[in-house]
Amino acid sequence: MSKKIAFFAAASLLAGCASAPRLPALPIASKVDLPRFMGDWYVIANIPTFIEKGAYNAVESYRLDADGSIATTFTFNKDGFDGPRKTYRPRGFVVDRVSNAVWGMRFVWPVKADYRIVHVDDAYRETIVGHNARKYVWIMARTPTLPEADYCRLRKQVADAGYDVSQLRQVPQGTARAPIACP
Numbered sequence: 001m002s003k004k005i006a007f008f009a010a011a012s013l014l015a016g017c018a019s020a021p022r023l024p025a026l027p028i029a030s031k032v033d034l035p036r037f038m039g040d041w042y043v044i045a046n047i048p049t050f051i052e053k054g055a056y057n058a059v060e061s062y063r064l065d066a067d068g069s070i071a072t073t074f075t076f077n078k079d080g081f082d083g084p085r086k087t088y089r090p091r092g093f094v095v096d097r098v099s100n101a102v103w104g105m106r107f108v109w110p111v112k113a114d115y116r117i118v119h120v121d122d123a124y125r126e127t128i129v130g131h132n133a134r135k136y137v138w139i140m141a142r143t144p145t146l147p148e149a150d151y152c153r154l155r156k157q158v159a160d161a162g163y164d165v166s167q168l169r170q171v172p173q174g175t176a177r178a179p180i181a182c183p
Contacts, residue, residue: 023132023133023134023162024162025132026116026118026130026131026132026134026161026162027118027161028096028099028101028102028116028117028118029099029101029117029118029119029120030099030101031099031100031101032099032100032101032117032120033100033124034064034070034094034100035064036124037062037100037117037120037124037127038062038063038064038070039061039062039142040059040060040061040142041059041060041061041062041127041140041141041142042058042059042140042141042142042143042144042145042173043055043058043059043060043076043138043139043140043171043173044139044140044141044145044146044151044154044170044171044173045138045139045151045155045168045169045170045171046058046136046137046138046139046168046169046171047135047136047137047163047164047167047168047169048136048169049136051086051088052076054078054079054083055076055077055078055086055171056076056077056078056079056080056081056083056171056172056173057075057076057077057081057172057173057174058074058075058076058171058173059074059075059076060072060073060074060138060140061073061074061075062092068093068094069091069092069093070091070092070093070094070103071089071091071092072089072090072091072092072105073087073088073089074087074088074089074090075087075088076171081172081174088107090105090106090107090113091105091106092104092105092106092115093105093106100117101116101117101118102114102115102116102117103115103116103117113131114131114132114133115129115131116129116130116131116132117129118130118137118157118158118161119154119157124142125141125142125143126139126140126141126142126146126150126154127139127140127141128140128154128157128158128161130158130161130163134161134162134163134164137158137161137163137168139151139154139155139158139168144173144174145173145174145177148180148182151180151182152180152182152183155168155182156182
């Protein structure tokens with residue numbers, strides 16, 4: 001990835017921080033078992049950063065390194081199932097060692113973007129990752145799709161956390177599927 005793209009990715013993640021209205025702190029998961037959280041997560045829906053707009057088949061992969069940092073690989077096809085494959089490799093750093101739910105995500109040194117695990121279920125099959133300024137959010141799962149009831153429950157949790165869910169985009173995975181309409 002070019003330094004220019006990395007810079008703009010980091011700037012995009014941080015852009016809302018200074019001008020965002022004061023919001024209560026984004027709620028986070030009480031405790032994240034980092035080894036269980038590692039692995040592949042399919043992006044089911046998001047309020048995307050500029051690099052994610054038009055993403056298909058998006059997968060975020062985490063690997064816990066010996067130094068405690070998290071090697072991250074984000075891959076997706078741009079603008080269609082057969083679109084060009086894009087790969088980004090930010091590095092995560094656990095900021096809150098009590099919960100393990102607050103990370104700094106570095107796309108370019110020395111900037112670390114806000115990354116908060118809002119929810120992870122007991123089986124580590126679904127998660128919501130957010131941004132304290134409520135500018136970005138990701139609903140992810142270990143499988144490429146979620147049952148309608150589960151997706152709508154997670155979407156409601158995103159809304160309850162203070163996000164404008166009208167901006168939430170369902171990310172196409174695998175084959176074309178009609179978007180889920182939640183009440």
